[in-house]
Amino acid sequence: MLPAEKSEILKKSLIFSSLNEEELSGLAGLSVERSFQPNEFVFWEGDEADYFYVIAQGRIKVVKHASSGKEFIIAFFEPGEMFGEVAVFEGKPYPASAQALSASKVLGINRQNFLDFLATRPKVALRIINILGGRLRDAQGRLKDLAGERVEQRLAHILLMLASRMGNTLPFTRQELADMAGMTTETAIRLTGGLSERGIIRTSRGQLVILDEAKLRALAEGPPTV
Amino acid sequence: MLPAEKSEILKKSLIFSSLNEEELSGLAGLSVERSFQPNEFVFWEGDEADYFYVIAQGRIKVVKHASSGKEFIIAFFEPGEMFGEVAVFEGKPYPASAQALSASKVLGINRQNFLDFLATRPKVALRIINILGGRLRDAQGRLKDLAGERVEQRLAHILLMLASRMGNTLPFTRQELADMAGMTTETAIRLTGGLSERGIIRTSRGQLVILDEAKLRALAEGPPTV
DNA sequence: CGCCTATTTGAAAACCGTCAAAGTATGTGG
DNA sequence: CCACATACTTTGACGGTTTTCAAATAGGCG
The missing domain is CATH 2.60.120.10 (Jelly Rolls)
Structure with a gap:
């Protein structure tokens, strides 16, 4: 070079x-x-x-x-x-x-x-x-999530953080998301499956697209039962 | 002043x-x-x-x-x-x-x-x-612990980290330790109770003394079943 | 002495991890 | 171009770890 x-x-x-x-x-x-x-x-x-x-x-x-x-x-x-x-x-x-x-x-x-x-x-x-x-700052936010939030909220936070840096199309496998959120691959798959059914995201092999950021944000903040 | x-x-x-x-x-x-x-x-x-x-x-x-x-x-x-x-x-x-x-x-x-x-x-x-x-660096170490370790190992890591900064006498309540390690107060009490029985630490109200740092370190690294 | 906070213990349940097995893209080599 | 290998994805059942909830004890400070 x-x-x-x-x-x-x-x-x-x-x-x-x-x-x-x-x-x-x-x-x-x-x-x-x-x-x-x-x-x-x-x-x-x-x-x-x-x-x-x-x-x-x-x-x-x-x-x-x-x-x-x-x-x-x-x-x-x-x-x-x-x-x-x-x-x-x-x-x-x-x-x-x-x-x-x-x-x-x-x-x-x-x-x-x-x-x-x-x-x-x-x-x-x-x-x-x-x-x-x-x-x-990021690390401290993640610490709080890992210490006090449920898996669904942890995953939602991770997705929002990634989206703010990279846009709504995220080039990650479920395994990678799981390893970022501190959960197993199976759990990440079950969670993303649920989010897909609710129309919040769309997934394909090695990729995830956020369709409804507002709903995802709501999920990240509070428990789904309001 | x-x-x-x-x-x-x-x-x-x-x-x-x-x-x-x-x-x-x-x-x-x-x-x-x-x-x-x-x-x-x-x-x-x-x-x-x-x-x-x-x-x-x-x-x-x-x-x-x-x-x-x-x-x-x-x-x-x-x-x-x-x-x-x-x-x-x-x-x-x-x-x-x-x-x-x-x-x-x-x-x-x-x-x-x-x-x-x-x-x-x-x-x-x-x-x-x-x-x-x-x-x-500290935050990243704690992230890994919170994401991948069991409560006992998380607590052991927290105690070692605190000891390296403050010495072997730690002026913290179990509640504070629990809030640092991302667990409930009850769990922190049960864990410290177990450590006391094994002679690794000594506890009193609002204070914890590390007696056997080597054993604590062993606990932090690997599962207790060797 | 009384209040507030910390500590303790127990039982039940929830959450999530573990294990197992199978299906499905992607790319590689023949 | 097909067959195969590799990774990623999916689903189900089970069990364990840890939280949750409840109630009681004990230490310290005003």
Whole structure:
């Protein structure tokens, strides 16, 4: 990949939108390109964290494994988004694993180089604070759901969250939804089946379309028995 | 409170440890002191977020309420720690409520003033990135637990996390532990009862002492049936 | 001493996970 | 182009974990 292409990719990322061309190419010079096949892992939980990543193309999921072996999906990321940053900013091993879902290209940015870069770019630092704040907010909302809500409401919240980021057509299997909502695949299927019958969503293999966001929102907030 | 006292409090906080005296007093000038009675709320979920806070004295808990009315405790904070920052850095309403547990004093720092301050203090920004990263890591670990582990393992994880921050004597009621681990008070009592019988912990009203951290760790990792 | 909150115990029921088996898209290789 | 392998989807029955509901005890503070 040419340096100019790297700059182009970084520029599209929200994190670096405040940088000028010169700064972008400086950062591009610090970055390393890596490519991954579908299902290949970018890093594993516990690995030394020397790099964080910005996605150039493809989709990445970040997961943790429970002691039972069950997988929990922390997040999906798309081109322009960063991942692996928690570990890098803390200087500790990665707290989760990252796996490519499709053929993917990412730019890896070295921890120490980036920290040095940040020390003179307060705007970028503020942007990162912003992004981390948003992720923390999401995480806290999900914590509350997992701790206190029933499966149906958990799934509804997940669908609404995904819809707000990606639109009403969601490219996820029921298994993936289940792993995000902390339930089994069977339960996710039964729930989506029920929602389909009520005309709230439409499902096909590996995809789910939200038809009636208002009803879904009502479901997410209160129990169906009003 | 005198400006010098404010500086003193800020200085003790990890966030501002890189500041010199002059910077500290500048920041102290931007801060407002507020006092709270036990059980009084510092802010409510959904309030406009103009300030974030550093604790001078007392203990604060940050909570969210599920649709059922059940309370979920996101975190407890002690003197020197900051809270309410997620909302401030995002410019959105508070995502949770903050309640004083004991008579408390806090320093409130205005959002816009602080963002201006940060724009010329990259070290403080990096420290905040660090703290947010740590909180995000914690939150992700708890997400995985809530999604995939049984109550006993969830409780064990919570106890270990608290112990690593506060030592082996934990000043929490079973109700509070239950609200952190996403279970009912009755379940928390039954579980702690079992742990006491096995000599792993000792409990009294509003307090829990960890006696055998190794056994607790074993419990947290794997199912009890080895 | 009295009130409020925390702790305790028990029994019943609900929710959801587990297990098993089968059907159905998608893509691959012959 | 068909056959097959692989993943995703579907359905049913059962059982266990945890919540729910109820009632009683006990500790601490004014």
